Each structure stands twice: as structure tokens, then as C-alpha cells.
Amino acid sequence: MHRPARLLVALLSAAVLLATSACSPEQPAAENRTLKIVYQKTDSFTALDTLFKDAKKDFEAANQGTTVELQPIEANDDDYGTKLALALRSAETAPDVLYEDTFKVRSDVDAGYLLKLDSYLEKWDDWKTYNEAVKAAGTGDDGSIYAVPLGTDTRGIWYNKKVLQKAGIAVPWQPRTWDEILDAARKMKAADPSVVPFNMYAGKASGEGTVMQSFYELLYGTDSELYDQQEKKWVVGSQGFTDSLAFLKTLYDEKLAVTPAEALDANVWKKVFGEWLPQGKMGAVVEGSYSPSFWQKGGSYEWAGYAEDMGVAKFPTQRGQEPGGVSMSGGWTLAVGADSKNPDQAFQFLATALNKKNSLAFTVASSQIAVRSDVAAEPDYLAANPFVKDVSKLVSVTHYRPATADYPRISAAVQVATEAVITGTLSPQEAAEQYDKTIRDQVGDAKVLQK
């Protein structure tokens, strides 16, 4: 290296060092505090935006000098999670209050992103109204509470009565075994070859929808499970896993579900809610308790006749074994960022957003299942849509995802397995073996249980 060049490099390194050390953050002034609220908003999901706008008004009126800064992220669930995680990585960009999917709570607690709320909740009277089972959704591995549920959901079979009746199937319909589903679907196909009789999502494009609204309803209705809670290990090599894949294969091979190409389109659910069910081109689909929110007045796919035409059934277990049905529950929570400079204020805001008035409005607007006993007893809630009672009953047979930090990888591996089966790339047996291998690679043999 020439002398001048060497000097230049030295100069540059010094400058870079100076530049980086000069970037230390400024402390906010105490008198005008700002709370940063990060949440999800999409063109078909604005209930939360409304909730926070109302809460901001109430809160700022009651707390002079504090500004609430709403930062909606416009993205689908997957991308929202990614953007939120990126914001949480550094204390500078971390929000004070955040909207958090229940299945990310544990891993974000592990990461040290969320504030422990126990001491705040003790002093918060409303906490007593929360359903005990649902409180678990916001609990970390240490048993402390880190997030407060906004609502919960269940999943069942949503069927179009007219399509079933055309095929000579009596409504209300309640299949008791997997075979009864196939029988009914074949009848519908025979009566009208142009309809999609019974759709269940599959493939990576539908993401968490593929597991929550399809595969787990099957797997949790067999004698096998995804995760052994006692051993804290992931189950591989189970018969139930292969059976569940085989059921999906039958559904797709016999053209009882949408075509594989349609299933691999990330927007397939929009067609289900917006076109196929309302137009009587689909017999049934496994979907969530929030379905009416798309069809009711002001929803993305308004459909006046949904209350008349649609019905809800429990998803049956494989051979009708106990408890006779399967549902999956997820739901979202609000949490306080661990790096919040004003944690007390942040929790105050969370409490304002989740008070009875705001909770009720949000629960009704987004067709959630109430998690507060006082909201659940409200006539407005019970009359929100004709199916509130049906979907609330499913809570008795519901399961929650094993929300460990490595869960997203497991979920992705399941999605890959379903995709391989419906596209005919692998047989159910091969896809299950590939899943087992993937799981072993991803989480290590120590966390795997051969059944």
C-alpha cells in the first residue's frame, strides 16, 4: 500500500468510529411523553384501528401531556410478525404497546421483548373478569403473565345449507367421523360437479391458515398429537400424522376441495369468503369463528343472506372417538414492550384499550369470542351475529398451539408436508417421513419423541 493510501485508510477508520459513536440516542423530555403503539391494519381488518383511535381519545383526555402515537403496520399476519420482530430487536425502535399473536408470546418473552405484567394486573380490577383458560395464552414459560388477550376464536365447519340440501343432505348437518365428511362431499360432487364440496386449506401459501384451519383439526382428532406437553418434545412418526395427510390427499385427489393450484394461492381465502360460499359454489370449508365478520354489514364481503344460508358444525374426530369434536383456538393479545420508558403509562393505555366499552366494541366488530365475562354476558355481544352461540360452544373441544419458540418452523414443516401431498409430489407416508427428518434437523434429536 502506498503511504498516502495508508494515511487515507487511517483517516477513514477514525471517521467511521467517530460517526458511529456520535449516534447515541437522545433522552425524551419528561413533560411531553409519547407512547408508541404498534398494531396491524389491513383493508379488511380495521376493527383494531378503530379500537386504538377510541382508546387514544379517551387516554389523551385523561392524561394531559402524553401523546399516543399510533403506528399501524399494513401487512398480512406473517409480514406483520416479521416487521414487529424487526422493530423489537432494538430498544430504540421498540413500541410501548404492541399487538401480538398468542403463538409468538413465549418466544418473545424468551427474547426479552415483553414486560412482565403481574404487578400491574394485581391492581387492575378488570383482570378478574378474564376467562381463566384464556389467561394461559399470555403466560410465559415462567408462569408470569406478559400479554393480555383481546379475544379468542374457535374453528369449525362452515357449510352452505342450500348446497347440502341440493345433494339431499339433511341440515343442520353434523358429521361424526372423517368418513361421513367424505360421504357428504361425494354426494355434493355427484349432485353438482361444478361445486367445491368440502374445502380444507393446504400448502405454504395459506401459512398458519393451513395448520389452524385444516391440518390440526385432523391431527388433533386422531389418537396422536403434534407435541407432547409432559415431555416437552415434538412427536414424529405418528400414525395420526400420516392419516391426516392421507385424508387431505383423498380430498384433493377426488377433487372434493379446490384445485391444488388454487390452494397454493395465498389469496384463496378471499375467494372462499367473497365468491364461492356466497355464490353457492362451495359446500363447506373449515374456517374460524370470525367468519361472520367478513359477511356482516361493513365487512369486506357483505352478504345479507349469510345468516339464512350458512350453518356451523363441529369438526369430527377421526372415528368418532371422544370428545367427539375438534377445534383450534388462537387469538391476539396486547403487550407492553420491555424497553418502554414509561411502563406505567403504557399499561394504563393497555387498560384503557381493553376496558369493557372498548372490548365489547372490538369483540363485536371483529367477530371474536369474548374473553371477559362481563362482555360475554352483554346482549349486544350475543346478538352480534347468529352464530355466536354455535362457535362459543366449540371452546369445550378446543386446542391451543404449542407456542414454543421453535413452533414457527414446525408449522412451516407441516405446511410443506401438506403441499407435497396435495400436489402429488410425495405420498402421505413419504411426506410424513420428510417431516420427521426436517423436525430432527431443525430442533435436534433431544427435542423429538418417536411414537
Next chain:
Amino acid sequence: MSARKSVRQQLRLLPVVPSVLLLLFFLAAPVLWSFHASFTNAALTGRNARNPAWTGVDNYARLLTDSAFPASVVLTVVFVVASAILGQNLLGLLIAGLMTRARKPVSAVVGTAVVAAWVLPEIVAAFAAYAYFSKDGTLNQLLAGAGWAGADWLYAFPMVAVVLANIWRGTAFSMLVYRAALADVPQDIAEAALMDGASGGQRLVFITLPLIRSSIATNLMLVTLQTLAVFTLIWVMTTGGPSNASTTLPVLAYQEAFKFGDIGYGTAIASVLIVLGLVFGIAYVRLLKGDNR
């Protein structure tokens, strides 16, 4: 060298300091950070999110056992060779060659049509390509009009679709490079060859191509590096599917880093991508070197 002279020489370097600083800060630093991250278990969430540990070559060892990785390397090479080296490069040369002979209005119309795809923002071009190839898209409607049954191209032939889309999008660049290069080929040499009775093909192989050789190498280098980094186009058209059938390295790296939150593993894949770019780059530099005879 006298002292004064060396000071003056150093002062001459002053004007480049800001740009070198910017380069270091915005280019070299992130690249180095990413390379460093590939030796750790950095993650978006979970225990290693804020305090990643050094794991040595674990991520690279995992690459070797990951079934998705070799397929992804092959797809990346196929994508680059088919859409950049063969597609964009040859088509660009062909169009440029034809344009030098075509009448003004014809070459203006063709040039505009080709450049139009290139000036679109990538996301817009990607959605246009998606709308063209999708099941109810333009292509199938055209085929149906001609009485042929179309196919679900993005599902049945995802790689073909993204390769064609990338050729459509990027050919303009090669065309512009070759137009400039062909315009610099001295007319008298071509005329002399014509006098000596060389055929068109011979003139191309023995006169034109050797004369524009450095442009070819430069162009290959640029389109290769651009194509290696293509992400938006594939993400919008196929999301890397079905069943990873169009998952090139950038798509795989994105999925690992942002879908599964495994930053360490994602950056390891990105490092492989950089190495792949270097391999191509070195090959082209060799090609250029032959010029300095």
C-alpha cells in the same frame, strides 16, 4: 519524493473521502455485518434475539444437510444462465443488431417497447408478469382466443414463467449496451471485409464480436449480478413455490431470515450468494483480461 509533493498527493485524495466513507458505511459495513452474523445464531425472536452467540461454522454445516439448499443453488444457476446469460444477453444483442439496420421509426417503436419493461419499478413489473402468466391471465386469454387450452403456468412451469418474465424485464439493458457498442464499430473495417467477400455470419464472428468483446464481458457481469439478486419478481409471481420449485437463493435466504426468524442461517445463505456472484465475476474479469493484448 519530497515532503511537499506527498502532502499534495494526499490532498488530492481529499475529494474522494466522502464517497469512500459512504461506501464503507452503507455497503461494506452491512456486508461485513451480514457475513459476521452468519457465524452466529442471531434470531428475530426467542432466546438468541438480542444476545446472539458465536456458533462458528454451524450454519454452513447445516446448509450441507439441508435438502432445500442444493436444489436452490441449482435453481439460482439455472435462473442466471437461462434468463441473463442466454436470454437477456443474446436477445439484447439480436435486437441491437437488427435495430442498426432497421428504419428509424421501426427501431424507435421497438426500442420504446423493450425499454418500457425496464423502466417500470420492479414491483410493478412483477405484478404485470403475474397478471400475464396467472391462470386467468392475459396469456391464457390470448391462447383461448386462438382456440388453445392454456395451462396454469405459475403452478405447472414456475421456473419457465419467472425466467421469461426476467428476460422481458431486463433485455432493455443489454440492448442499450450493445447498441452503443455496435455504433462504435468502425464502418470501414466491415466494408473491407465485405470487399474481401466475407459473409454476414463471418463478419459477425470475426469482426463485430471481437471488436465489442469488452462490452460483452461488461454486460454479462452486470446482468449476471442483477439477476443473482432478483427477489421481488419471484416473490410476487410464485413466492418460491410450488413446493420450492422456484426458490432461488435470495428467496430461500429471505424465508429463513424473516419467516423463521433465523437471521444467522439466512445470512449464511446470503454469503453463499455473494460467493456465487464472485465466481461469475472472476470468470468475466478473465474474459476481459484477454483484451489487453
